[in-house]
Amino acid sequence: MPEGDSLHRAARRLQVLVGERVGVETPHPRAAAQGVAERLDGRKLLGVEAVGKNLLLSFEGGLVLRSHLRMTGRWQVRPAGSPRRGRPWLVLQCTNYEALLWNGPVLELSTRGTRRLGPDILAEPPQFERMVGNLRREHRDRELGDALLDQRLVAGIGNKWKAEVLWQARLSPWRRLGRTTDEELRAALQAAATLMRRSLDGLPHRNDVYRRVGRPCPRCGERIRSGGQGDANRIAYWCPGCQV
Ligand SMILES: [Zn+2]
Numbered sequence: 001m002p003e004g005d006s007l008h009r010a011a012r013r014l015q016v017l018v019g020e021r022v023g024v025e026t027p028h029p030r031a032a033a034q035g036v037a038e039r040l041d042g043r044k045l046l047g048v049e050a051v052g053k054n055l056l057l058s059f060e061g062g063l064v065l066r067s068h069l070r071m072t073g074r075w076q077v078r079p080a081g082s083p084r085r086g087r088p089w090l091v092l093q094c095t096n097y098e099a100l101l102w103n104g105p106v107l108e109l110s111t112r113g114t115r116r117l118g119p120d121i122l123a124e125p126p127q128f129e130r131m132v133g134n135l136r137r138e139h140r141d142r143e144l145g146d147a148l149l150d151q152r153l154v155a156g157i158g159n160k161w162k163a164e165v166l167w168q169a170r171l172s173p174w175r176r177l178g179r180t181t182d183e184e185l186r187a188a189l190q191a192a193a194t195l196m197r198r199s200l201d202g203l204p205h206r207n208d209v210y211r212r213v214g215r216p217c218p219r220c221g222e223r224i225r226s227g228g229q230g231d232a233n234r235i236a237y238w239c240p241g242c243q244v
Pocket residue numbers: 217218219220221222239240241242243
């Protein structure tokens with residue numbers, strides 16, 4: 001699952017196309033059906049921005065292309081005219097480089113951005129107080145681990161970082177928001193911003209709890225557990241020994 005940090009990395013790679021007039025093709029039939037190429041071809045790319053798990057590409061004329069990678073999508077940037085195998089969803093071509101979107105299940109063209117997302121955890125600086133405010137307006141019985149994945153409240157945190165961040169902050173994913181203090185929310189958000197920023201900068205991360213069911217907790221030695229959480233039943237990982 002591409003998380004916020006990998007989206008930001010893609011946004012960085014795509015910066016080489018910004019400011020250029022781009023040729024746009026949609027070789028994959030499902031992408032072609034949306035008429036994206038017809039509307040964007042030949043326009044200047046004005047900016048590429050990662051917002052949460054979305055990549056927003058702004059073109060002249062006020063058009064914004066939103067790409068959400070879901071589980072499988074991937075952006076590739078390479079020298080223009082490199083040999084191509086297969087059918088990418090989208091090809092953006094400029095003088096020296098081309099960007100290819102593979103398996104990008106969500107492509108949406110609009111005249112506005114996606115502004116229903118919460119503040120981006122990887123913004124510089126992150127707007128922690130707005131995120132805390134958003135979490136505070138949720139129902140007090142909602143579980144902390146579930147709320148952190150809600151992109152309307154905080155954009156960018158996926159299942160892996162949720163697990164790692166809550167372990168770092170010593171908070172159980174099952175804790176109810178009503179029983180979590182502002183301090184604790186800030187600590188979790190701060191941990192998310194720090195860990196994800198490090199990952200964005202290419203520093204390796206060794207998982208402490210994510211996908212480590214039954215292994216000993218690196219902090220207290222208790223066995224790591226897992227369980228489905230939230231409406232989407234995403235798997236939470238936690239240590240029952242030191243995450244209260
Ligand atoms: Zn532990």
